[in-house]
Amino acid sequence: MGKGTVINLHTHTIFSDGIFDIETIVSEGARKGLTHIAITDHFETTKVCSLSKRDFKRYLATIETIKEKYEGTITVLAGVEIDANPDRCDLSSIPTEMLNSLDLVLFEYVNDFLNGGADIETIGNFISELIVPCGLAHPDFEIAFVGIHPDDLARLLSQYNFFIEINTAKPYKRNGVAFYERAEDLIAKLKGKVRFSIGTDVHRTLSEVYNVSPAYNFARKIGIEEDLLF
Numbered sequence: 001m002g003k004g005t006v007i008n009l010h011t012h013t014i015f016s017d018g019i020f021d022i023e024t025i026v027s028e029g030a031r032k033g034l035t036h037i038a039i040t041d042h043f044e045t046t047k048v049c050s051l052s053k054r055d056f057k058r059y060l061a062t063i064e065t066i067k068e069k070y071e072g073t074i075t076v077l078a079g080v081e082i083d084a085n086p087d088r089c090d091l092s093s094i095p096t097e098m099l100n101s102l103d104l105v106l107f108e109y110v111n112d113f114l115n116g117g118a119d120i121e122t123i124g125n126f127i128s129e130l131i132v133p134c135g136l137a138h139p140d141f142e143i144a145f146v147g148i149h150p151d152d153l154a155r156l157l158s159q160y161n162f163f164i165e166i167n168t169a170k171p172y173k174r175n176g177v178a179f180y181e182r183a184e185d186l187i188a189k190l191k192g193k194v195r196f197s198i199g200t201d202v203h204r205t206l207s208e209v210y211n212v213s214p215a216y217n218f219a220r221k222i223g224i225e226e227d228l229l230f
């Protein structure tokens with residue numbers, strides 16, 4: 001908001017496990033004053049109903065059509081969310097060119113042993129071929145980065161050029177407190193060293209499209225607004 005932008009870079013549609021079509025999400029974002037919205041459906045995972053390689057072209061074309069229609073009102077970005085759990089998603093089967101035709105790629109459960117996620121080095125090596133921004137979706141900081149010094153974490157994230165998502169969705173809380181709030185001290189130490197995004201993980205509730213305020217309040221509180229994407 002400091003830069004006049006209001007972003008939500010994490011939403012799901014009927015192309016994976018969401019219930020709204022792309023235009024419904026985008027028009028709601030525009031109506032509520034978001035400046036940037038990313039469509040980031042689950043891709044090639046057995047975890048949930050997911051976008052497949054077969055449908056990828058149609059997915060991208062649909063986003064492109066909506067992007068053009070809303071040009072000047074809201075910036076629409078094309079992304080996907082990839083599951084870092086190798087039992088559910090075979091990274092080697094995902095063509096790099098496909099991902100490079102997107103605007104961003106999210107990876108969930110990186111370094112998250114509770115969810116069987118591969119480590120950050122494995123995912124980092126995979127994304128070395130990617131030219132689009134890549135981020136860690138809804139990281140469970142206390143699990144994923146336990147025992148890592150903030151400076152080392154900042155180095156690791158910048159080595160692979162990962163941004164970190166501040167995700168406001170209900171599942172990403174412990175004892176009612178969001179993962180990012182629980183990691184406030186750590187995130188404050190990454191200030192100026194790492195890029196951050198904001199996402200609400202819309203699936204089934206349209207009001208989630210604009211549930212970015214808690215993340216913006218947090219970003220303002222610890223002074224990382226300048227480190228936000230867009």
Ligand SMILES: [Zn+2]
Nearest residue numbers: 010012081201
């Ligand atoms: Zn998601």
